[in-house]
Amino acid sequence: MYKTSLNTQINRIYQVLSLGLVVSVLGCEPTDTALSQEGLAGTEAGESGTISSQGGEEAGMNAAGELASGQEMAGDTAGVTAETCQPNIEQWPQMQAILSESCGLCHGTEPQFGAPFSLMDYESFTPEHALRVAQSLSEGSMPPAGQEPLNAEERMSLYSWLSCGELGETPTPVPAGGFSSSRPLLTAPDELPSNVDFFELRADGFTVPTRRDDRYECFTISAPINEERFIRRVETIVDDARILHHVVVIPDAGGREPGTHSKCDDDNPFDMVYAWAPGQGALQFAEGGIRLSPGQALTLQIHYNNSAKYENTSDRSGVRIYHGPTEGPEVAVLTLGPVGFEVPPRSREEVTGYCELPQGTSLIASFPHMHEKGARFQQSVTRDWINQEPSADIVWEDVITLDGWDFESQYVYATEMDFAQGDLIKTSCVYENDSDEPLRFGEKTADEMCFNFAYISPPIPVSLCNQSTLPAQRYIPGECAPSESSTWAPPPVEVRFEAGESRALSASSALPTGQYWIDEAIAIVPSDVVEQYRFDLVESGARGRGIAVWTDEQNVILDLNSEMRLVAAGLSFTERLDLSLEGTVSLRESTDLNDEFAGSFDLDISCGNLDNGQLWVNPDAPQVDTNGQMQVKGGWVEFPIGFGPIDLLIRVHLNRMN
Ligand code: HEC
Structure with a gap:
């Protein structure tokens, strides 16, 4: 019965751990696991696409035609809107100066080096064209790589001009949903943080099929920055408010190639950067921000709902991410x-x-x-x-x-x-x-x-x-421990995880009879397992409290309360793991050189949640006690336990209480 309960506990931890691993593996690369196949199979041919600046060209133009129709409902729900507009002629001289300096080499009066048009005359900035140019700035696709980039100030004033001052507006938060919250919605100041630049991550004129009400589409890019930055502010750009439901920004590729998008029904995030639903304002950090590395993948997950069955939807909603130097708190x-x-x-x-x-x-x-x-x-x-x-x-x-x-x-x-x-x-x-x-x-x-x-x-x-049960504050005797041991008050020990191949102890001898505290513990994980599961041995560990009793009859009790924390592939799982056993030990008489258990005690279990097995016991060197007597005060005990498919070796040090 107790054996089963330990196995159940262990299997549960293992399942959770492997689920976490599968999820995180999903985030990195397609694998052949059942989960990821399901996730990837969800991508229907013809419904995925690319969102690079080049690929977006056609969609962008089509989208522009559709934008006006999407605006009516955007008004009060929206964050920033992706409206087309006629840029103000009065600011043209300043803008022309920026365009001429940063873009003029190729987009001059006579376009050259393959540039498709001139950017030197105001007349060419029709609303559609302005939107297209704004898009090239927000995606960071222009000027092309290798050219002197625009500085943040130039990019912002140009973008703001092209989008008629839309930059920096934030809506008043209006919660929806008909439930009450003990805390207010997060709001952000209207004023942008100082010293920031931005890029956008947006849908590319995405059409939501009318045959399905719900549609989750994931758009992935790699962050267009060339040094580590802090995300200082994120705000949502609402385009087709008729179908936009909510938005999540996830800090990985979810198995997608940056620059592409596809259906994402089946991978809800374990991690995120920003989330938005109608009524939400921008997220802005008063100081510092979330670290973003050059080329790091970001996925925009948009939940569309086209229950009204609008035809010809075309959505360019998304987020604008403001980033600054890595200054202030992370x-x-x-x-x-x-x-x-x-x-x-x-x-x-x-x-x-x-x-x-x-x-x-x-x-x-x-x-x-x-x-x-x-x-x-x-x-x-x-x-x-x-x-x-x-x-x-x-x-x-x-x-x-x-x-x-x-x-x-x-x-x-x-x-x-x-x-x-x-x-x-x-x-x-x-x-x-x-x-x-x-x-x-x-x-x-x-x-x-x-x-x-x-x-x-x-x-x-x-x-x-996460720990699924209330962590214990004190030692609670298990099934096999004497009930009075609750008063022995063993102090908590931190259990270290180490990578290793073999046992440290080779020969066993009995410990002096008495009562012991466990005062040190190590869990040894095989090195190949560490690699395979991307175990973080520094962050993994356990806290436990335990006792042991050794009697003259070579009867041994070992009783341990612990909470194991396993960190693998960046995820941490904590579970209660209690161990309680009583049994008699007998030294294994073996002349067989191939007997890997030679030198150990055979453990014959009479109580508890471990199978019959082996114990290696190594008493400490004797020390002089207060009466001038030589005394053995404790020793190391080592035994294997199976953890799902993984064989762990547990090594504890026992310290005599009296
Ligand atoms: C070194 C040459 C060069 C410079 C400098 C340059 N461009 Fe371009 N641009 C190109 C070329 C080549 C293309 C066409 C191929 C492509 O789309 O990449 C292009 C295409 C574009 C397009 C249309 C493609 C799209 O994404 O819709 C826009 C808009 C654009 N450039 C804007 C700008 C702006 C704004 C600047 C200055 C901030 C700029 N470019 C600076 C070479 C340049």
């Missing part, structure tokens, strides 16, 4: 919330996850995220968890509560607060599963998620933090 998005959960059919249930912060940080804003069956979202924090009196009531402070949920109305909320190391964050979601199938955690829209994508500064070493 901001990161920390994903908080339970993974691997399941809600039974025909039930209303709450799922909960915890994160004990490994490091202090400040929360700037929050983007709560569930899928379609969500009914309530709540995140709260209790301070200095590890030092709380276990019997005391836990005091939870609200981070954000959404009383109700609307999948179509997902927003970023202002949730400024400070977190210290050891604070425990609880994330809970209520789901109403009205179907006959269980509702499972997963990245597909038909699955569920319960995340807060939290903007924090400074970044902490993990990007996803």
Whole structure:
């Protein structure tokens, strides 16, 4: 029975871990896993396309013709709009000066070097043409590579002129969705941060098929910057407001080639940079921002909804990303919330996850995220968890509560607060599963998620933090431990992960009888496994408390409470893993040179969640005690456990209590 329970726990961690890995692998490159095949198979021939400046040419022009019709409804829902307009003639002299200096070499009165037109006379700037030129600036495609780029100020004034001053407008946030929130929507100042440049990531005149109501299209680019920058502000550009539903910016390629777009129904993000729904304003950091590397892939996921079955839709919505030098505090998005959960059919249930912060940080804003069956979202924090009196009531402070949920109305909320190391964050979601199938955690829209994508500064070493059970503050004796051991108060130990191939101990001998604390622990992972799963051995670890008892009859008890944190491919999963065993040990008499267990104790289990197996035991060198006697105070014990398909070696040091 206990064996099964350990295996279940382990399998669960393993499944979650491998799910995370598959998701992150999906983000990097197409693989032959079942998940990614499904994801990629979703791309229908003829519905994908390219969004490079060249490829966009035709679509851009077509889009221009359609834009006017999309405007009527854009007015009050919109952020910045992608309107065509006639640039102001009064500013022409200043603009001509910039154009002539930066573009004149090729787009002069007589275009040369393959440039298709002149940019030297005001008359050529029809609304459509102005839009096209503005687009070349916002994509960073002109002037071409190798030419002196425009400086930020020139680019902005030119762009602003071409789009008749649209740059920098922000809407007043108006929440929608019919539910209440304990926190206000995030707002951004109208004024841009100083010293910024920008680029845009936009749809290319995308046509939403009328035969489907919902359509998720993912547009991927590689960031057109040539040095590390901080994203200082992101705002949405609403073009065809009739069909635009919501927008997410994800910091990877999702398996797409930069410059292309395709359907993205089945990969909801584990990580994001920005999200928008009608009513949301811009995201702007008062100081610093999110790090962006040259050439880094960014994916714009647009959720279109064409339930009104508009014909001939053509959308150029997207985001404008303002970036500045890497100055000021760095901001990161920390994903908080339970993974691997399941809600039974025909039930209303709450799922909960915890994160004990490994490091202090400040929360700037929050983007709560569930899928379609969500009914309530709540995140709260209790301070200095590890030092709380276990019997005391836990005091939870609200981070954000959404009383109700609307999948179509997902927003970023202002949730400024400070977190210290050891604070425990609880994330809970209520789901109403009205179907006959269980509702499972997963990245597909038909699955569920319960995340807060939290903007924090400074970044902490993990990007996803979750423990599925309330982490223990103190040692709780397991099945095989003597009940009085609850008073032995073993101190917490940090379990290190190390890569290795072999056992450290080769010969065993008995430990002195007595009671022990576990005061050091190491988990050894085979090196090839480390590589295969992209294990982060520095950030992976566990915290545990444990005891051991060794009797004259060579009876051994080992009892350990732990929370394992596995960090692989940038994702972190934490699960409770308790180990409790009792058994007798007998030294293995073996003359067989090939017996790999020669020198170990055979362990004959009478209680607990480990199979019969081997223990290697290596007592410490004797030390002089307070009475002048030579005493063995402790020793190392080593034993293998299977972790899914992975064989781990656990090595603990026991320290005698008396
Ligand atoms: C070194 C030569 C050169 C310079 C300098 C240059 N261009 Fe171009 N431009 C080209 C060439 C060649 C093409 C056509 C091929 C292409 O689209 O890449 C082009 C095409 C374009 C197009 C049409 C393609 C599209 O994306 O719609 C626009 C708009 C444009 N340039 C704007 C500008 C602006 C604005 C500047 C100055 C800020 C500029 N160019 C500077 C060479 C240049």
